[in-house]
Amino acid sequence: MLTRNKLVPELLVTDLTRSLNFWVGSLGFDVAYERLEDGFAYLDLNGAQVMLEQFDPRSNQWLTGSLSPPFGRGINLQIDVGAVSPIIKRLEAASYPLFQASKDTWYRADRLEIGQRELLVQDPDGYLVRLIEPLGERIYSPSNQVI
Template sequence: MFARSKSVPELMVTDIKKSLHFWTSLIGFQIAYERPEVGFAYLDKNGVQIMLEQYDPAEGQWVTGALQAPFGRGINFQITVDVVDPILQRLADVEWPLFRSCAEAWYRAEAVDVGQREFLVQDPDGYLVRLVESLGERPYSPVSH
């Protein structure tokens, strides 16, 4: 059995098959386990974990309001990967649109800047996913901001 993270978001989705294609074939997650009869999958990518559950209004799921596309408004899921280029290529191969193109970004964290190559893409239900490749750290410089 693999090690479960202490915090795992569960995303309500409209079509588990489309979502699984996005998260596994394009982004590179593996299915740790699934319950296809109820439209559920637990995904893992090097310790980053996400659960997917297909919405079924007859099942009494934990939904606090109307689900309207795009889902997840106001949140993005940052996922650190070794290299973003293979993911970008898989998305380009199927003409999947990016929400924001890949770019270098530096963010202040106390006395250092933390760098990453990042891009944003939406999953089939509109959840915003930010894939990042670490560029390391450098001393903080107010001139670079």
Template sequence: MKSSLHLDSREALPWFSDATHSDPALVPELAVTDCEASLIFWRDHLGFLVLYARPAEGFAYLTLGTAHLMLDQIGLGRTWEVAPLTPSLGRGINLQVSVPDLDAPLERLTASGWPFFMAPEEKWYHAGDQEAGVHQFLVQDPDGYLVRMQSSLGRRPVSPGQHLEQEPS
């Protein structure tokens, strides 16, 4: 059985071949207990592509649109351990991934029976004299990292007297 870290022809390397590319300003690297299980979540359920991988080290670099993320299996290759790594590894972090449409990841997660941390919702936030809307949901990856998938609903004028949220939650 081949490793799920294997790249296939659908997962070309546009990031490496595009001379106009600039590196993302921030790329989180998540310590994971099982890179294969994490790939099932991030790639198969959420739709990320494996940009490159080092299977012997349990490492994968993933992208979805302009979102970039690295997975690094604890105990294989180098492990950046500053304190004991005990589950749930995702304590205190919420990763937001913006996508044009939530339908495909919602369908894949639902079909797989993956639990939602927060069910899909529509939320509007005060932004000056307008409100900005998002369609969003939250799930946890196999190691407990909280992932907020969201898609913009655009902006609209604030209705007179309407009370809105001040900050995204």
């Protein structure tokens, strides 16, 4: 039985099949359930969840403004994955462009730094997806900072 998270973004997409090819085929999500007659799919990747809904101008979708690509301006969806390298291989096999190549980054969180190998890619509608492989934590020290 799927345990639904308390926060699950629902993304309007222009072509559900194309989006499923990206989210499932390239990123490795599973389809938890779908309502193809409604152009809807609920996806899960080890607890990271997202809903996709195909845009239909004739339906009563919750639009706060006009949709124009790239969708989701100003937001990136961080998704914790076990490893980014298998995802990179699938994206390369699909000739899918990266927004930013994989790199290791450390972010300060009070007295700690949280490390992650991160890869950024846009989905077919332009939503920015940041896939991260956790690298652990370390005590913050100004000497850790790259100048």
